[in-house]
Amino acid sequence: MSRPNNLPDYENPPLSEVVLGVQFVPPPGYQQIYSRDVWELFKNDFSKVKEVEALPPSFETFGLPKNRRSDIKLHTGASHDRFWFLSGDETELIQFQQDRLLHNWRKLKDGSNPYPRFENILPKFESELLILEEYFSSNFSSNELEINQCELTYVNQIALEDTSQPFDKWIGIVNIDSLEFENISITTQKLLTRDDEPYGRLTCVCNSGFDQKMEPIIDLRLTVRGAPIKTNIEESLLFLQQGRNLIVNSFDEITTEFAHKKWGRK
Amino acid sequence: MKPPPRDDANQVIPHDHPDINNEHEVIRRISSEQVVEKKGKNVISSIAYKASTGKNGGMSVDLKQLIEIDGVDPKIWVTTPRWIGSVIFKVSDLREMNFMVGYDPILAPNPNEYHGEVWGDFKKSNQKKLKSLAIWFVPINNVDLV
Amino acid sequence: MLGETTTAFSDQEIQSYSTVSYLPENRERILINEPGHNWWPDIEERLKHLINLDNGWDGYNAEPVSFLNASFALRVLETICTINTPAPQIVPGTGGDLQIEWHTDTTEIELHVIAPYRVEAWICSPETGTDGKELILTNNFIEVVRALSKMMEHLIDEAAAA
Numbered sequence: 001m002s003r004p005n006n007l008p009d010y011e012n013p014p015l016s017e018v019v020l021g022v023q024f025v026p027p028p029g030y031q032q033i034y035s036r037d038v039w040e041l042f043k044n045d046f047s048k049v050k051e052v053e054a055l056p057p058s059f060e061t062f063g064l065p066k067n068r069r070s071d072i073k074l075h076t077g078a079s080h081d082r083f084w085f086l087s088g089d090e091t092e093l094i095q096f097q098q099d100r101l102l103h104n105w106r107k108l109k110d111g112s113n114p115y116p117r118f119e120n121i122l123p124k125f126e127s128e129l130l131i132l133e134e135y136f137s138s139n140f141s142s143n144e145l146e147i148n149q150c151e152l153t154y155v156n157q158i159a160l161e162d163t164s165q166p167f168d169k170w171i172g173i174v175n176i177d178s179l180e181f182e183n184i185s186i187t188t189q190k191l192l193t194r195d196d197e198p199y200g201r202l203t204c205v206c207n208s209g210f211d212q213k214m215e216p217i218i219d220l221r222l223t224v225r226g227a228p229i230k231t232n233i234e235e236s237l238l239f240l241q242q243g244r245n246l247i248v249n250s251f252d253e254i255t256t257e258f259a260h261k262k263w264g265r266k
Numbered sequence: 267m268k269p270p271p272r273d274d275a276n277q278v279i280p281h282d283h284p285d286i287n288n289e290h291e292v293i294r295r296i297s298s299e300q301v302v303e304k305k306g307k308n309v310i311s312s313i314a315y316k317a318s319t320g321k322n323g324g325m326s327v328d329l330k331q332l333i334e335i336d337g338v339d340p341k342i343w344v345t346t347p348r349w350i351g352s353v354i355f356k357v358s359d360l361r362e363m364n365f366m367v368g369y370d371p372i373l374a375p376n377p378n379e380y381h382g383e384v385w386g387d388f389k390k391s392n393q394k395k396l397k398s399l400a401i402w403f404v405p406i407n408n409v410d411l412v
Numbered sequence: 413m414l415g416e417t418t419t420a421f422s423d424q425e426i427q428s429y430s431t432v433s434y435l436p437e438n439r440e441r442i443l444i445n446e447p448g449h450n451w452w453p454d455i456e457e458r459l460k461h462l463i464n465l466d467n468g469w470d471g472y473n474a475e476p477v478s479f480l481n482a483s484f485a486l487r488v489l490e491t492i493c494t495i496n497t498p499a500p501q502i503v504p505g506t507g508g509d510l511q512i513e514w515h516t517d518t519t520e521i522e523l524h525v526i527a528p529y530r531v532e533a534w535i536c537s538p539e540t541g542t543d544g545k546e547l548i549l550t551n552n553f554i555e556v557v558r559a560l561s562k563m564m565e566h567l568i569d570e571a572a573a574a
Contacts, residue, residue: 062551344471
């Protein structure tokens with residue numbers, strides 16, 4: 001797989017984490033007890049395990065211009081945890097629960113691990129999906145993974161040069177010029193359409209804050225989430241590729257020329 | 267009753283059973299979970315007159331004549347082990363709507379040797395027609411049919 | 413909130429203080445009146461009840477409503493209901509599916525959630541005529557939003573006429 005030629009590119013993008021993920025229908029008969037088997041599938045490269053709270057099902061639906069969230073959390077008597085299978089150096093992890101598989105990459109605090117590029121992460125995720133699909137197919141009455149949602153998130157942590165530096169030197173979403181905001185918190189959502197029908201959203205979340213060294217940063221997260229054209233792995237990977245293009249183009253539009261120079265835009 | 271046709275996975279295939287005559291009747295159990303309020307009355311939801319969403323799904327029924335042949339009281343049969351209401355249809359009415367009425371005995375998890383299925387197109391107009399044809403067999407208190 | 417986070421390593425917790433939402437291009441008027449009854453707790457109870465039904469609850473071999481379908485139904489309700497939408501009724505199907513229903517003097521709306529992104533909708537109103545309109549919906553529920561808005565207009569008209 002090669003990177004599209006016309007996609008903006010940077011020598012040192014402020015990327016701190018990338019998440020590729022799919023949501024699928026749990027195969028009939030699967031229960032949490034089998035998660036040990038799933039870890040065995042990936043244990044060679046992901047030898048550490050952590051248990052965290054499960055992600056609730058997620059769906060991009062379209063209707064009212066501004067959807068409310070009900071704060072309702074449904075649960076049955078038994079619930080499946082989310083498992084993190086971490087690589088030895090903890091720069092990558094697989095997240096697994098009965099209806100999700102995700103692959104995360106992160107930048108270490110000392111910056112010693114350069115971003116491996118989407119073109120190298122996607123084949124890994126594809127391999128993980130195929131391995132999981134084969135496992136479900138061999139052990140449960142399931143043929144293909146039935147994927148109903150895909151998501152891709154890029155997390156950028158933009159280091160400000162000092163606390164007095166105005167945000168709009170880096171972020172061009174809002175022309176806030178001479179207004180000296182102490183903090184910013186902006187969320188935007190853009191509808192994604194295919195043949196005039198909505199299929200997903202591009203969400204941009206931008207917050208000011210501080211990193212662990214108490215240095216001022218802007219946390220800029222871009223997520224594409226939606227349904228693939230078909231529920232199979234092939235179409236899901238295509239969705240993620242298209243999502244990457246959308247995110248990178250949006251990132252380029254949202255950030256300023258000043259920022260681009262700092263990051264070595266090619 | 268002749269055994270029903272089955273596929274390779276031993277699942278009953280939709281069929282119109284030759285031993286189920288047009289003069290026969292089928293009983294459809296109705297749970298109070300499927301009762302809704304409509305214009306000040308309690309009525310049976312249209313979902314009660316739809317096929318199951320599984321593979322080869324049909325509308326579950328009990329075959330009344332088969333129950334009676336075994337000397338069992340159908341009203342007791344369809345309300346055991348729990349109290350549930352039920353409506354009754356004539357097989358002739360169902361077949362006139364191009365539904366198939368078949369035999370599908372259940373062995374597990376809840377055995378029912380008198381279980382049958384109604385297969386066909388449960389489009390809205392047919393659901394409405396089924397609603398109009400249904401007659402209470404074991405009524406649910408304070409619930410109307412339409 | 414925009415949903416649970418799937419990031420694992422990033423330090424910052426995201427708090428959304430403001431939301432700029434996409435508006436439909438044709439800018440249709442969606443009827444929103446003074447605040448109505450908060451029926452969300454009742455919906456929560458009903459969905460929890462349905463996903464905890466016993467197997468065979470229908471007297472045959474019905475399954476409880478699936479967690480996935482209940483979650484999707486909840487998301488659909490969040491997408492289509494305004495603060496003044498009357499409470500829906502929710503009934504189980506036999507294969508883990510469920511149906512969301514509204515019945516008023518003028519309008520009937522039924523959304524049969526068969527699976528996430530598989531909804532068979534039926535709308536019967538003065539606008540559709542007595543046969544109603546059947547729709548297969550996946551993720552776009554704007555027609556249901558319109559039907560609910562019209563339903564509320566009729567309710568208001570009836571209340572005014574009474």
